[in-house]
Amino acid sequence: MKVLSIVGARPQFIKCAPVSAALRRSCQEVLVHTGQHYDANMSDVFFRDLGIPAPDYHLGIGSGSQGEQTGRMLAAIEEVILKEEPDMVLVYGDTNSTLAGGLAAAKVHVPVAHVEAGLRSFDRAMPEEINRVLTDHLSALLFCPTDTAVQNLALEGIAGGVHLTGDVMVDALQRNRCLAAGCAPMPGLEEGGYYLATVHRASNTDQEGNLRSIMGAFAALDLPVVFPAHPRTRKYLAAYGIEVGANVQIIDPLPYLDMLHLLSHARAVLTDSGGVQKEAYILEVPCVTLRENTEWVETVEDGWNVLVGADRSKIIEETARAGGRIGRHSARFGDGHAAERIAAIITDYEP
Known part of the structure; x- marks a missing residue:
């Protein structure tokens, strides 16, 4: 299984770290960095600190209007997909990199897997909400972090390929909490x-x-x-x-x-x-x-x-x-093994 993973922004680097580590035990991963976040403090340092392999492709898209940025990403990602011929394209979250990766793959008939599927703010004025909804509706595998996300997809008529995996951010926090405690x-x-x-x-x-x-x-x-x-x-x-x-x-x-x-x-x-x-x-x-x-x-x-x-x-x-507020705490976001579940589902995927 050859998986093309697309990241471009700080939150995606954090989510990618545990998934990439799990995925590479059973799959060939090609990592694409769109360059949506290009400042060294919001990009390079995350790859170093989180132990993410260096990107195989750095598209260097940079900033721009919503349409301009997404359009440039779409063209560049399509070119990589056609060259690499992956079995699946993996996208994360709700950024323009997410939507561009999903659209590029769907248009050339490569299955899309979406990490953090099913999230909804129900505010279509947010570009992120548009990105989430569209990506979910063109994905073959939808990895939901919570029960709420699964329910949101069901209300939109999406049931096939939906998996409740837990949240990979829990995986990342559990892996890095002790290291963070040592920071000055x-x-x-x-x-x-x-x-x-x-x-x-x-x-x-x-x-x-x-x-x-x-x-x-x-x-x-x-x-x-x-x-x-x-x-x-x-x-x-x-x-x-x-x-x-x-x-x-x-x-x-x-x-x-x-x-x-x-x-x-x-x-x-x-x-x-x-x-x-x-x-x-x-x-x-x-x-x-x-x-x-x-x-x-x-x-x-x-x-x-x-x-x-x-x-x-x-x-x-x-x-x-x-300062004095204490809430309830539960395992609603998972047990820290979401990345392993995601990697196993992708590995076993058959169209």
Whole structure:
């Protein structure tokens, strides 16, 4: 079995690490990096720290509008598929790399396998939601992290090829938690004495009012805010002339292990990232989500996460409450063996 795996963004590198390791025990894997995240701090360092093999192809697509970026990826990935003639194309998550990989494979009649299938925020204004839905509807194998994801697919009439595997992010956390514990703390930060923040979604960064409201809320919080800033976020902070509060420490994006260390010791995390919401849940760190909806509804249902959007007052109020919030914890995201299940299903696949 020859599998063409497509990654392009930070969350996909994290998910790819355990799956690639499991897959290579029984399959030939060809790894394609689209270059969607091209900053060294958001790309190269993840391959190094997570032990991911060097990509066989680096497409170097870079940034661009939604249509431009997806279109360039589609053409480049199709070329690789035609050259390599894989038995299956494996895609992860909900980025433009995911959709481009799925579309390119489907159009030349190569089966698609989707890791993290079935997630829904039910907000079609999010590009990620469009990517998820379309990729699921053209996939032959759909690897669902939760029961909710399976149910979402059933409601859309998708039942064939659906597998409840658990979440590969649990696998990654279990593999790397001990390594992250050995990372040096940032100077001046005490355990539980700071908030961690990430903001990168277009609905927050590209809308000046939302970004001003969020940064205004950060400035009003009672503890230091450590803010690893995505390049697009930095760009818009400068473009809008937004000044950050004296308690907000903007730093470069962090390697995975350092980010995991910071997250595990934070009083709470404020984020618009789907992956960080889930990591916070698994690490039992309260989360304040800077969105009106989430694809990870389990984190809200179990009490570890609250949705506040970009509302300044809500952000301040819920962050103040977050420090004392303890939710329920369960194995809703799996047992840390999702990658092994995925590799076994792919290995045994027959069209």
